[in-house]
Amino acid sequence: MTKASGRRSRRPTMVDVAREAGVALSTVSRVVNADPTVGAEFARRVQTAIDTLGYRPDEQAQQLRRGTSRTIGVAVREMSARNPLMAEFERGAYASGLTVFAASTADNEERERAVVLSMARRGFDGVLVEPIGPDHSYLAPEMAAGLAVVAIDRPITGPATDAVLADNAAGIRMAYRQLADHGHTRIAYIGDHERIFTARERADAFRACLRADGRPVTDMVHPGETEQARISEALRAVLSTESPATALVCGNVTTTFGVLTHLAAEVPRDQRPAIVGFDDFPLAGLLDPPMTVIAQDSPAMAHAALELMTARLAEPERGPEWVTVPVRLIARGSGERGPVVA
Amino acid sequence: MTKASGRRSRRPTMVDVAREAGVALSTVSRVVNADPTVGAEFARRVQTAIDTLGYRPDEQAQQLRRGTSRTIGVAVREMSARNPLMAEFERGAYASGLTVFAASTADNEERERAVVLSMARRGFDGVLVEPIGPDHSYLAPEMAAGLAVVAIDRPITGPATDAVLADNAAGIRMAYRQLADHGHTRIAYIGDHERIFTARERADAFRACLRADGRPVTDMVHPGETEQARISEALRAVLSTESPATALVCGNVTTTFGVLTHLAAEVPRDQRPAIVGFDDFPLAGLLDPPMTVIAQDSPAMAHAALELMTARLAEPERGPEWVTVPVRLIARGSGERGPVVA
DNA sequence: TAACGCGAAAATAACGTTTTCTCAAAGCAT
DNA sequence: ATGCTTTGAGAAAACGTTATTTTCGCGTTA
Known part of the structure; x- marks a missing residue:
């Protein structure tokens, strides 16, 4: 020494x-x-x-001098939620010689702005962002200055960016169809607040399904906050009318958990509705009954995101591109039960 | 414009x-x-x-000139696993005016080194790391140069750093005691490979419990890889002897999932052993029976980590400190079933 | 032998900041 | 009016790199 x-x-x-x-x-x-x-x-x-x-x-000095960092930032609402996607994206980026740093936006619009801007000011070459608010004009100057922006899960409003989206409408249709095919005529939807893009797409798709079957839309679509109280309230609304819902579509995994929690506590096992949930989750197969879900293809989404990112890094002037990734239904049981004969 | x-x-x-x-x-x-x-x-x-x-x-130029970045990096094995902890840590750090960037080490020793070193080279002021390998001497020069290092979940071997640990031994003792108190005399342990610090602590604590009760240790402690095949094998070993285990302690959440999966597929419901799992997880209460777990106090651990980090940033020469955070048993049912009367 | 290339190392100018140092103008007491 | 401290702005030197330009020694050729 x-x-x-x-x-x-x-x-x-x-x-x-x-x-x-x-x-x-x-x-x-x-x-x-x-x-x-x-x-x-x-x-x-x-x-x-x-x-x-x-x-x-000193990578910092290198980057300052070189003007490029081969680093891309990931700004997601919550680290765990999109995790399989992030893990896959990180692996792929690493293989391409890129460094990935993630920060969470805590579902807060202002925080997203701060995080993304900070990434840009640090010389990150690109950001993968799960956008929150309705206004992303703050990105325009950064993009003009060469920041590569790819939106995941939802598109960015304002400047036109690349985006990777799940096929929400198709997923909802598959869920609805599965339940209808098993004899359900009273199918309700409970999901996240429609201020969120995906939630809006899903709720809209569900309404379209009802209308296509000539069924009344009123009282069967319940978007809103994903707090337990709100979910329980919505459930009571659809389950304790004179002609209650016999099947449910849950708009996201938080809603699914809330619904399952409520049912376990308040509804006797043999009177529980059939359920199809949007988004797969660990242990879904070990519940009773095992959960039928619409699963997003996280690896495919991650792959698409990385593809778009590297393409844009290589050719900054290319036109923005949207990729929609298919979803699939995993039938495990909860969605294949017929209506309870009351 | x-x-x-x-x-x-x-x-x-x-x-x-x-x-x-x-x-x-x-x-x-x-x-x-x-x-x-x-x-x-x-x-x-x-x-x-x-x-x-x-x-x-330009934050990059600022940092280069100032020599400080008020940024701390988080290097964990997998983003989702430690998530509640990370979310809490991030929130607290943000409140203290620190920026947090996370990268996953993918449970790969070399990757950890690359990630942490890259963070140091970028002028991060500190790193919160969930250490992997046995040798962390690469950290010594960085720490000498002023990098604040806090280990989470496991201590760092080599240079002496701050660390935040869960009270693994106490947790195992609580799990064992709970099962013993409900009449079990044949209790087995299945967990992660002992090359991992926490897994070793937990397996050792379990062995100590058996010895304290004057019970034979052989064949009742099964650490190893957390792949389904290995777990199933271990399960068959403890369940199909002439005096089979009537209760199980699972060493971590991956093991718990593997065990539940195996039991659901292969063992009739009324012959399943009682279980206490280390680490709580979502939906644990909705399983049948609801899972009794040893829960780590993630917020407390995050808080302690942030505390140590800021203390070290403020006073780099202070002696290293280890904080052990208590765990608690959440009794939900799976651990309160008596032995199956065969 | 002087001019000429040429290869390879040294010097220097950036990159976008912060910080230290200068220094002019102004204020003020004598 | 003179000298002396304030005040506040500009000039310049870092921070640790990389990229461009200069310099230099030496073998070739006219």
């Missing part, structure tokens, strides 16, 4: 290496960047100095 | 603002940093220029 236990050892810099090797600063840089024009003897000397000093380049 | 639709608009810089306002570069800096020595008229002029140009400081 050279000066190991000094009170506080500054990180060695290129200048230190140059001094140690007795060469010019720029020669060190050339060695570090494997410039072929550097002589063998010099390269050796510099490398030795690098090793003894334990030098490693 | 000044030069909006130009092919590619460079981000405005302090120099641009200075030119626009007709002042010196340093004056702009003083205005941005609210230096009180700047005259009112100048401040106004600069502010106007900032607004019209849409200037925002």
Whole structure:
């Protein structure tokens, strides 16, 4: 150790290496960047100095100078929710030599702005964002300055960006169809608040299903907050009328959990409605009955997102592209029960 | 717009603002940093220029110059697993004016090294890391150079760092005690591979419980990989002897899922063993029977981690500190069933 | 032998900030 | 009016890199 236990050892810099090797600063840089024009003897000397000093380049300074960071940021509402997607995206990005950093927006519009802007100011080359609010005009100058933006799960309003979306409408239709095919005529929908894009798409698709079957829409579609109280209220509304719903479509996984919780506590097992939930989740198959769900294809979405991101990094001027990824129904039981004969 | 639709608009810089306002570069800096020595008229002029140009400081350059970033990195094995903890940590950090970026290490030792090192090279002030491998000597120079390191869930071997740990041994004892108190005398443990710190602590604690009760340890403790096949194998081993286990302790949530999956598929409902699982999970209460678990106090752990982090940022020379956070048993049913009378 | 290339290393100018240092003008007491 | 402190703005030097330009030694050729 050279000066190991000094009170506080500054990180060695290129200048230190140059001094140690007795060469010019720029020669060190050339060695570090494997410039072929550097002589063998010099390269050796510099490398030795690098090793003894334990030098490693300061990525921050590199990025400032180079103007590119090969780093992309992920701004999602909550880290866990989109997790299979993030994991897949991260793996793929890493394989392409990109670094990925994630931050959560806590479902807060202002926080999203702060997070994304901070990423841009740090020289991130791109951001994958699960957009929240209705206004994303703050992105325009960043995009003009070269930030690659890809929206996931919902499109961005304002500047036109790439986007990866799930086929929400098709998923809802599959759920509805599955229940209808098993004899249900009173099917209700409970989901997230329609201020959220996906929730709106799903609720709208569900209304369209009802209308297509010539069934009344009123009282059967219950979007709203995903708090337990609201969900319980909606459930009571659809289950305790004179002609109660015999089947439910849940708009997202939070709603599904809320519905299951309510039913377990308040409704006798043999009187529970059939259910199809949007979004798969662990243990879905171990519930009683096992949950039938509409599953999003997270790996495919992650792959598409990475594809769009790298394409845009390579060619910033290309037109924005939207990719819709199919969903599929996983029948496990809860959606295949017929109506309870009251 | 000044030069909006130009092919590619460079981000405005302090120099641009200075030119626009007709002042010196340093004056702009003083205005941005609210230096009180700047005259009112100048401040106004600069502010106007900032607004019209849409200037925002380049955090990268700021950090390079200041030598500090008020950013801390989180390197965890998987984003979802530690999520409640991360969410809480992020919230707290944000409230303290810190920015948090997360990256996953994919349970890969080399990847952890790359991620953490990259964070250090980018000028992150601290890292919260869920350590993987046995050797963390690579951290020593970084810590010497001022990187604040806090370990979560497991301690770091090599350089001495702060750490936040769950009280694994106490948790296992509670689980064992609960089952023993309900009449079980044949209790088995299935958990993660002992190369992982927490898994080793838990398996050891379980062995200690058996010994304390004067029970044989052999064949009742099954640490190993958490793949379904291995778990099933272990289960068959403990359940199909002549005096089979009547109760199980699962070492982590992955194991719990594997065990539940196996039992659901292969063992008739009325012959299933009692179970207590380490780590709580969503829907645990909706299973049949509802799962009794040892729950870690994620908010408390996050809080402790943030506490340690800020303390170290403020006082880098302080001695390393370990915090052990208590766990608690949540009795829901699966752990309160008596032995099956065969 | 002087001019000329040429290869390879050194010097230097950025990148966008912050901070230290200068220095002019203004204020004020003598 | 003179000298001395304030005040506040501008100039310039960092921070650790990379990219461009200069310099220099040396073998070729006219």
